[in-house]
Amino acid sequence: MSWRGRAGWSRYPRIILTCWRAAVATELEYRLNFVTGALLSLFWMGWAAAGVAVYFQFAGELVGWTYPELVVVIGLFFTMNGVRQAFLQPNLDAMTEHVRRGTLDFLLTKPVDAQLLVSLRHLYVGNLLDPFLGLGVVAAGVVASGHGMSVVDLAAFVLMFVVAVLVLYALVVALMAVSIRLNGSEEVGQVSFGLVELTRFPVDLYRDPLRTAMTVVPVVLLTTLPAQAVLGRISATSVVVAAGAAAVAVAGASLLWRRALRGYTGASS
């Protein structure tokens, strides 16, 4: 297939950008959603930060996490949740709909890589600001924690942030594959919500077996490790292992997706 050639891949950023421009144009019909969405997100961030403060009336720190440090995790939770809601969930939802109505067939016949097209086509503007607001909360937490940030910490954070986004992406692609297998079951879309919800708190605050499960499924990569990186307490081994895990997750999800497509028979005809 010629369109998978080396030169072919350079077209993808343009294709995705075109899709996003169309999505934004549609969404701008509902401009108020953008504003109310951002305000509501700010409210929930304040809500989460105030809610967590309750614990620190009784303990100076929780398993090595002080209050400002936990705020960093909360900021990352909103960042990742924002990435999920703005970029990934709309595609997962559209995907289950495509499978049920058989319109997935039309997407598969387009001369581009199906996984990229299906997983990145849609965008929800209501949560588009969330990742930035979340990163603002992260910055506030870092400043309040009194940790200085070295260039190495910043580099580790950027790397772990990319790792987190890739893991989240892999999770969603894997769920899309499951959705094909289950003929467009709506429940699948909610699993991503449940998994991300777990990352509100650093993994140290849970006990086994939940703690081990979160390390195996790699949701620990979504907020705990980026927070450790930005606070300058992540080990080089963790960074390497995390980067490896992200690569494995993306490759594994892609494999699952291809497998699922091979078993897909189409519902339109």
Next chain:
Amino acid sequence: MAEISIRYPALMRSSALAVLAYRGRLVVGFLTDLFPFLLMAVWLTVVATAGPPRGWTAADFVAYYAMAAVLMQLSGQHVVWEWDRDLRSGDLSVRLLRPLHPFHQYVASDLGYRVVSLALFVPGLVLVAVLLPVLTLDLTVTRAALAVPATLLAYLVGVLMASIVALLGFWSTQTTNVWMLFWGLGSFTSGWVAPVELMPGWIEAVAPWLPFFTTLGFPVELWTGRMTESESGVHFVVAVGWALLFAAAYTVVWPRAVRRYQAVAG
């Protein structure tokens, strides 16, 4: 009234059957139920690192959040989403033509859903309680006899409060966001963010008088024995007071609201 008592079971049955046909909604409900258990996990860590806060032991937190998860199933707030959807799609027109006030249609269908989800959730919890000896309620007969009406009052106050916010939809087109803000602020006094006893003093002082506590903390504390039988008297008075006040407010607002209905998209 007699008419309503015939229609409720029928409407509840039809919505229960719809839930069983579309099981996705149940999964969504149970996933949101994860949240109390996350908060429980954090409190258990607090107990392990700093000792029991204000005398709350690990067992207290387990019982509290297990019952909070059950009460969450009974929050009644889902009617806001139903009203909101029907107002915007114009489906409310159909409901207005039926010989039963829309409020009762929404509540009956919500109750049907609650019955199914509780029928699945409560046995699951009982199983966990049997397997993990850490979850005990130490129920006495009198306390159970009080906790059941407290639970019903919690649902009634919750669903009335949600319905009044839903009526704002006749003036604005978006009520779910308004409800989320309202609920989010209330959650600091309801026992949702943390048991009210563990909140800062000023919140602990005002919370018992607000309707949010009636919908969650009150029945949960009765079930778990945090609140004694004699202490519950004043909370029953507060709960009935809010129920009457909200019912009155609803009857005042409804005729004004429905006059504004324009059947968009209808």
